[in-house]
Amino acid sequence: MTTLETKGHDAGLDANDMFVVLTLGGQVHSWMGGGHQGPGTFKLAGGWTAKVTKIGDLRYRAQILGNDGAVYGTLEANQHDAGLDANGVDIVLSSGGVISAHQ
Numbered sequence: 183m184t185t186l187e188t189k190g191h192d193a194g195l196d197a198n199d200m201f202v203v204l205t206l207g208g209q210v211h212s213w214m215g216g217g218h219q220g221p222g223t224f225k226l227a228g229g230w231t232a233k234v235t236k237i238g239d240l241r242y243r244a245q246i247l248g249n250d251g252a253v254y255g256t257l258e259a260n261q262h263d264a265g266l267d268a269n270g271v272d273i274v275l276s277s278g279g280v281i282s283a284h285q
Contacts, residue, residue: 194265196276226283228271
């Protein structure tokens with residue numbers, strides 16, 4: 183059993199290729215599959231691009247880039263998965279470096 187809790191920001195979870203985002207507003211979104219194993223640069227739903235880098239043991243960072251290449255957000259998974267809602271596109275980064283998004 184797993185609990186997601188928002189502590190000042192959206193939360194996310196990778197549950198064996200089922201991804202879940204809980205927003206600050208209390209909305210829950212989930213989807214299956216579509217994960218990319220980082221490090222690397224990956225195209226995501228909604229026109230976003232993610233640049234995933236390994237920054238330590240069970241620590242990955244994803245910079246969320248727009249069409250113009252500017253960084254619009256950053257996810258950091260530090261031994262726990264992370265997630266966010268990016269203008270209607272849900273994104274999860276796992277502590278194992280898997281990133282997935284759904285619109």
